[in-house]
Each structure stands twice: as C-alpha cells, then as structure tokens.
Amino acid sequence: MASNIEVEPGATKESVLIPSECLENFDHMSSSLEEIKSENNSSVGSTYEESNFVNSNTDNFEDAIDKEENGSTPEYDLGNSTEWTSKNKHIFVLSSAGKPIYSRHGNEDKLAWLFGVMQALVSNIQSSDDTLKSIHAGDTLFVFMNKKPLILVAVSKTGECVNQLTLQLNYVFNQITSMLTLTRLNKIYEQRQNYDLRRLLAGGERLIDHLLDFSEKEPAFFLGAVQCLPLASSVRDSISSAIIGACHKIKNLVFAILLAKNRLITLVRMKKYYLHPSDLHLIFNLVQSSESLKYSQHHWTPFCLPRFDASGFLYAHVSYLADDCQACLLLLTVERDVCDVLSEAKQKIVEKLRRNNCLEPINESIATPEETAVNAGFAEIRHYLYKCKSTAQFYQPSLAPPYSKEKMRLIEIYKRSNQQLHNTARPLKLIFERSANEAIFSWDTTAFELYVVFEPLIDIACAIDFVTKLLNWVKKREDKLFHLNAPTF
Amino acid sequence: MASRKKILLKVVILGESSVGKTSLMNQYVNRKFSNQYKATIGADFLTKEVTIDDRTVTMQIWDTAGQERFQSLGVAFYRGADCCVLVFDVTAPSTFKSLDSWRDEFLIQASPRDPENFPFVLLGNKDDLEPRAISAKRAQQWCQNKNNMPYFETSAKSGSNVEQAFLAIAKNALAQQNSTVDLYNEFPDQIKLTNTQKPSGSGDSCSC
Numbered sequence: 030m031a032s033n034i035e036v037e038p039g040a041t042k043e044s045v046l047i048p049s050e051c052l053e054n055f056d057h058m059s060s061s062l063e064e065i066k067s068e069n070n071s072s073v074g075s076t077y078e079e080s081n082f083v084n085s086n087t088d089n090f091e092d093a094i095d096k097e098e099n100g101s102t103p104e105y106d107l108g109n110s111t112e113w114t115s116k117n118k119h120i121f122v123l124s125s126a127g128k129p130i131y132s133r134h135g136n137e138d139k140l141a142w143l144f145g146v147m148q149a150l151v152s153n154i155q156s157s158d159d160t161l162k163s164i165h166a167g168d169t170l171f172v173f174m175n176k177k178p179l180i181l182v183a184v185s186k187t188g189e190c191v192n193q194l195t196l197q198l199n200y201v202f203n204q205i206t207s208m209l210t211l212t213r214l215n216k217i218y219e220q221r222q223n224y225d226l227r228r229l230l231a232g233g234e235r236l237i238d239h240l241l242d243f244s245e246k247e248p249a250f251f252l253g254a255v256q257c258l259p260l261a262s263s264v265r266d267s268i269s270s271a272i273i274g275a276c277h278k279i280k281n282l283v284f285a286i287l288l289a290k291n292r293l294i295t296l297v298r299m300k301k302y303y304l305h306p307s308d309l310h311l312i313f314n315l316v317q318s319s320e321s322l323k324y325s326q327h328h329w330t331p332f333c334l335p336r337f338d339a340s341g342f343l344y345a346h347v348s349y350l351a352d353d354c355q356a357c358l359l360l361l362t363v364e365r366d367v368c369d370v371l372s373e374a375k376q377k378i379v380e381k382l383r384r385n386n387c388l389e390p391i392n393e394s395i396a397t398p399e400e401t402a403v404n405a406g407f408a409e410i411r412h413y414l415y416k417c418k419s420t421a422q423f424y425q426p427s428l429a430p431p432y433s434k435e436k437m438r439l440i441e442i443y444k445r446s447n448q449q450l451h452n453t454a455r456p457l458k459l460i461f462e463r464s465a466n467e468a469i470f471s472w473d474t475t476a477f478e479l480y481v482v483f484e485p486l487i488d489i490a491c492a493i494d495f496v497t498k499l500l501n502w503v504k505k506r507e508d509k510l511f512h513l514n515a516p517t518f
Numbered sequence: 519m520a521s522r523k524k525i526l527l528k529v530v531i532l533g534e535s536s537v538g539k540t541s542l543m544n545q546y547v548n549r550k551f552s553n554q555y556k557a558t559i560g561a562d563f564l565t566k567e568v569t570i571d572d573r574t575v576t577m578q579i580w581d582t583a584g585q586e587r588f589q590s591l592g593v594a595f596y597r598g599a600d601c602c603v604l605v606f607d608v609t610a611p612s613t614f615k616s617l618d619s620w621r622d623e624f625l626i627q628a629s630p631r632d633p634e635n636f637p638f639v640l641l642g643n644k645d646d647l648e649p650r651a652i653s654a655k656r657a658q659q660w661c662q663n664k665n666n667m668p669y670f671e672t673s674a675k676s677g678s679n680v681e682q683a684f685l686a687i688a689k690n691a692l693a694q695q696n697s698t699v700d701l702y703n704e705f706p707d708q709i710k711l712t713n714t715q716k717p718s719g720s721g722d723s724c725s726c
C-alpha cells in the first residue's frame with residue numbers, strides 16, 4: 030500500500046487551532062503542569078477484572094433493583110427503576126466526600142446512597158496508594174476518574190473503551206471548570222470539604238446534559254478536531270479581515286470566533302495565544318445549548334476555557350450576526366466590563382460583512398448540505414471522515430443511506446475504528462475490515478486520519494483506488510473545506 | 519431553576535460493633551426492626567428526605583462498620599461530613615468508654631475546619647433493655663464536656679425517640695451547611711495575559 034502518500038489535504042504551515050494528537054495528553058490542561066508531573070510518576074493504575082470487590086457491588090445493585098420491583102424500599106430509590114436501569118450509559122459526578130453533584134439520568138438526591146458507594150470504591154483503593162481506573166463486569170464497564178476535587182464515573186454498556194469514556198468524563202470535568210474555573214473549584218473544597226456544589230452549578234446541568242449528547246453524536250469529539258463551514262477562501266479571508274478591522278484596537282481581546290451550524294467559519298486570535306479544539310468544543314456546546322441566545326441581542330457571560338487557562342475567566346460577548354444571518358459571533362476578552370465596546374465592534378463587523386457581501390455566502394453555505402460521497406462521484410463510498418492532524422480540522426460528507434436514519438450506528442463504527450487505530454497496547458496504522466453490513470477502511474498517518482465506510486462487497490484493490498481518488502478530491506477542495514489561514518489581531 | 523436550592527447532608531454514624539447503628543437506620547428509614555445481628559461490612563448507604571422549617575433536605579446516611587477490621591476504611595468515609603452521630607449501647611459499658619476514641623479518630627481523619635464546633639449527636643441505644651449500665655446522667659455529663667453535644671436515648675426496637683434524634687441530627691447538619699459563606703464572590707478570577715503561557719503542544723510559533 031502506498032504509505033508515502035504526498036497528498037495531505039488541509040495541511041498548512043500555521044494552524045488556526047492547536048493540533049491535537051488523538052487521545053494522548055488529552056486530559057492535560059495547560060495550567061496543570063504539577064498534575065502532569067505527578068501523573069507521570071504514578072502511572073501504575075489498576076484494572077479490576079471481576080474481583081470480589083466488584084461482585085459485592087453488582088450484587089447490591091441487583092439487590093436494589095429487586096427490592097424496588099417488589100414494592101419500593103425508599104433507600105434504594107432508583108427513580109423510575111426499569112427506565113433508569115435500562116439506560117445504556119450513566120454518568121455521575123461527585124465530590125471527594127461522596128456528595129452527589131450530577132447524574133445524567135434520574136434524581137441525584139434519590140441516588141445519594143449510590144454516590145456513597147462510588148466514593149467508597151474509589152477511596153478504598155486510594156487508601157492502598159493505588160488508583161481505581163475501571164471495573165469490567167460482563168458487558169458493563171465502570172470507568173472512574175479521580176480528578177481532584179471531584180470524582181467522575183461512567184457506567185456503560187455501549188462498547189466504548191476506557192479511553193473513550195475517560196475522554197468523555199474529562200469533557201464533563203472541563204465543562205464544570207468552564208463555569209467555575211479550576212482555581213475556584215479547588216478553593217471551595219479547600220475551605221469546605223462538605224460543600225454541595227449543586228448550589229453553584231444550578232442551571233449548569235443543562236450544559237452538561239447537552240455536552241454528553243453532543244459528544245456522543247459528533248465525530249469532532251473523538252477526533253479532537255473541528256469541522257469548518259465550507260466557504261471560498263476569499264470569502265473566509267474577507268470575513269477575518271472584517272473582524273480584525275473592527276477589533277484590532279480593542280485591548281485584551283483574545284479570541285473572536287464566528288460559527289454556524291456547529292461549524293467554524295473563522296477564528297481570529299491574539300498573537301501568541303492559541304485555542305485548543307477541546308475548548309472550542311465547549312464553546313460550540315455553549316452556543317448550541319443556549320437557544321435563548323437567538324432571541325436576545327447579545328449575551329455577556331464569564332466562561333473559563335480550561336485548556337487555555339483553567340485558573341481564570343474569559344468574558345464572552347455572544348451574539349448572532351443578524352436576523353437574516355444565523356451565524357454566531359463570540360468575542361472573548363479578559364476584561365470584565367467591556368460589553369459595550371464589544372457590542373459596538375460587533376455592529377461594525379456586521380456592517381462590513383454586509384458591505385462586502387459576505388452574509389449571502391455564509392447563508393448559502395448554511396443552507397446547502399455537504400455533498401454525499403456518492404454525489405461527489407464515489408459510488409462505493411457511503412461515508413467518510415477525514416481529519417488533518419496539523420490543523421485539527423476534519424471534513425465529512427452528508428449522511429447517505431443506509432445511515433441517514435442510523436447515525437448512531439455509523440458513529441459507533443467510527444468510534445470503534447478510532448479505538449482500534451489508537452489502542453494504547455497495540456496501535457495500528459491501517460485496517461481494512463469487512464462485515465455483512467459494510468467494509469471499513471481506517472488509516473492513520475503522520476499527517477491525517479481517514480475512515481472510509483464502503484459497500485460491503487468492495488474488493489481491496491478497488492477500495493485503495495477510491496481512497497487515493499478521495500484524498501485528491503479533498504485536496505482539490507481544501508481551500509474551501511478547511512480554514513487554512515491563522516489570522517491574528 | 520435556581521429557585522429551589524437543593525441541599526444534601528452527609529451524616530456519618532459511628533460506634534462499637536453491635537450497638538445498633540444499622541438497626542437505628544433501618545428503623546428510621548424503613549420502620550423495620552430485626553433481632554438478627556448482621557455485622558455491617560465496610561459501610562452501608564441510605565438516603566432519606568426530611569423537611570426542616572419548610573425546607574426539604576436529603577440526608578445521605580453513612581452507616582459504618584463498628585468491627586475493628588474495617589476501621590482503616592474510616593479515613594475515606596469521614597471526609598466532608600456535615601454531622602457525626604456517635605452511638606453506644608446503654609447496657610454495655612465498654613461501648614460508652616470507647617466514645618472518646620471514636621470522636622477523636624473522627625476529628626483527626628475528617629479534619630473539619632472548625633473542630634470545636636463540628637456538630638456531633640450522641641445516641642444511647644437499646645433503651646428498652648435491662649439492666650442499664652450507663653445512666654442518662656452520666657451520658658449527659660460526658661456531653662457537657664463536649665461543647666454540649668445533644669443526647670438522645672433511643673430504641674431501634676420500639677422506635678422510641680428515633681425520629682426525634684434524626685431530626686436533631688438533620689438540624690445540626692443543616693446549621694453546619696448554612697454557615698457556608700457565599701463562596702462565589704470571594705475570588706477575583708481575571709486572567710492576567712502576561713502570565714498566560716503559550717500552551718505546550720502548539721506546534722507553530724512563527725507568528726510571535
């Protein structure tokens with residue numbers, strides 16, 4: 030197989046985002062060097078395979094369900110028990126003291142006993158200077174993340190691996206940090222180990238709920254990348270310069286981000302400062318989960334970007350461009366009280382975009398779904414994901430049958446392939462896998478990751494031929510599909 | 519959404535083995551009692567909602583094992599408690615004598631911010647049994663020296679005084695939570711850009 034491919038669609042000298050190397054180092058935050066150091070020293074975690082420890086817990090669990098079904102005992106209240114237990118994934122957040130903070134399903138007050146059990150498991154292992162990372166019990170996987178001062182737990186039957194669930198837990202932790210900052214979170218628990226954090230997070234559960242759904246549906250999360258709204262590069266450049274023109278004189282403005290439909294239009298940043306894709310995902314989540322933004326003229330909110338700096342807040346001026354253009358503009362500054370200045374800047378940006386006829390192409394691109402692979406001339410390709418590593422951007426065509434109605438199945442296929450490529454014990458470079466339903470080609474090179482889903486009966490030579498053509502196709506359109514510049518104020 | 523502030527209280531129950539900690543909980547939460555003794559292994563967890571002054575709070579009750587071999591677990595369990603309940607058996611003097619060490623151990627391990635004022639409640643259980651070894655007076659005296667710790671004589675068997683005792687426990691725990699200052703506005707969080715390092719891992723630096 031041609032391993033020295035010369036086509037690297039979407040690659041540029043300078044990236045608008047920090048390149049992300051798949052899952053590695055994904056949970057490290059820029060301001061937590063101490064943690065990184067200590068983690069490297071004690072990387073020997075434990076995986077408990079069906080130990081007694083586990084069984085006693087599972088017993089309790091089933092006990093609890095039995096009791097619930099034979100007339101309810103209040104202490105094991107699982108809410109609407111069968112509904113609750115049939116969920117294929119649970120996510121819990123608790124304090125180191127075992128107090129509930131968040132449960133994805135059910136009422137965390139009613140589940141308080143269960144949070145106690147989770148804390149006991151984690152701290153019991155901890156007391157022997159070890160770390161509980163996961164428990165594998167039949168088809169259920171328990172993943173624990175002890176991220177002081179919080180404990181995060183995933184209980185999953187989805188087939189996702191430990192790394193993927195850890196990644197998701199890490200996003201939840203970062204989402205909580207984004208609302209409070211890490212400094213504040215630590216201070217709270219230094220002062221009050223018994224603090225009920227739900228007091229401060231009131232209303233924020235919505236963000237976490239949405240983040241979890243979002244991160245399960247979107248390839249962006251496991252790829253560690255973002256997708257751009259397709260635009261002619263001249264249009265994208267002129268949008269960037271409109272933003273720079275209106276903002277370059279504003280002191281302490283760190284990032285200006287324009288996005289639409291879950292796609293990045295442009296990102297202008299202050300020199301020297303970079304944005305990590307996982308921070309950008311939190312920003313997408315903020316915009317997506319706040320429908321009300323659409324109806325207000327603008328919104329001003331403190332927002333911490335954990336990878337950028339977990340110790341403090343940025344302040345975000347969030348607004349949609351205009352009634353006739355549903356792209357969302359975020360201006361992020363370190364100043365607490367410059368909302369007016371930024372509102373003015375936003376007006377200038379909109380005027381400039383109107384004058385330069387940039388709104389129509391944005392609207393047009395929002396309204397036009399990406400081509401399906403088949404329509405682009407790849408008869409045997411049902412769908413694909415192409416990620417350019419150096420720019421942390423990816424591209425995917427529109428969903429086509431049979432996945433139009435089975436998006437989650439497709440995402441699961443991709444997650445599994447991604448997991449196979451990045452298996453820490455046995456990383457792979459190239460996989461061609463055929464099942465009754467489809468054939469999957471996954472390829473990891475230094476420059477890109479590519480996942481292609483073919484018709485099941487395609488032969489290998491033909492598949493490779495398609496892959497080469499596909500890479501050339503993307504290369505030809507890279508100007509449009511990717512943000513190749515890295516504009517600064 | 520912020521209108522209804524939820525509150526959850528962590529209550530840890532300590533005392534020698536077989537003084538009736540589990541029975542008290544079972545009586546309080548499920549209104550049930552059994553003569554059979556099943557030693558608690560590690561800890562049991564129960565949830566109970568109570569209403570205090572029109573406010574609904576959830577008690578997360580940590581029923582720990584009194585048996586010596588589980589004592590090392592304590593460290594983890596005591597952390598962040600809002601109230602500690604000490605239980606002894608009024609017919610067994612040794613269970614009373616060990617109260618000091620239970621209390622000291624708790625304060626060392628939990629290291630609450632203000633140990634002097636940390637809320638404890640003492641329960642003298644098995645009130646229904648004869649002969650008594652520890653009089654109410656003696657227990658009260660002990661409490662006086664401990665910052666006037668509230669004392670209740672209970673019977674997990676008959677249920678007498680159990681409800682009242684747990685209500686007092688919840689009230690004391692709630693007082694502890696309410697003294698929490700407004701943490702939200704205490705810290706300034708502005709980022710000073712000069713201090714922000716360029717994040718590690720950003721490949722390109724030609725624009726600087």
Ligand SMILES: Nc1nc2c(ncn2[C@@H]2O[C@H](COP(=O)(O)OP(=O)(O)OP(=O)(O)O)[C@@H](O)[C@H]2O)c(=O)[nH]1
Nearest residue numbers: 536537538539540541553555558584644673674675
């Ligand atoms: N008569 C009487 N018996 C009681 C009372 N409370 C508990 N018992 C009995 O005392 C024994 C021990 O009770 P448990 O509640 O299991 O004791 P425990 O403190 O939880 O013991 P550990 O779990 O080992 O720490 C059981 O046989 C109970 O039936 C009470 O109020 N009156």
Ligand SMILES: [Mg+2]
Nearest residue numbers: 539540557558
């Ligand atoms: Mg017991």
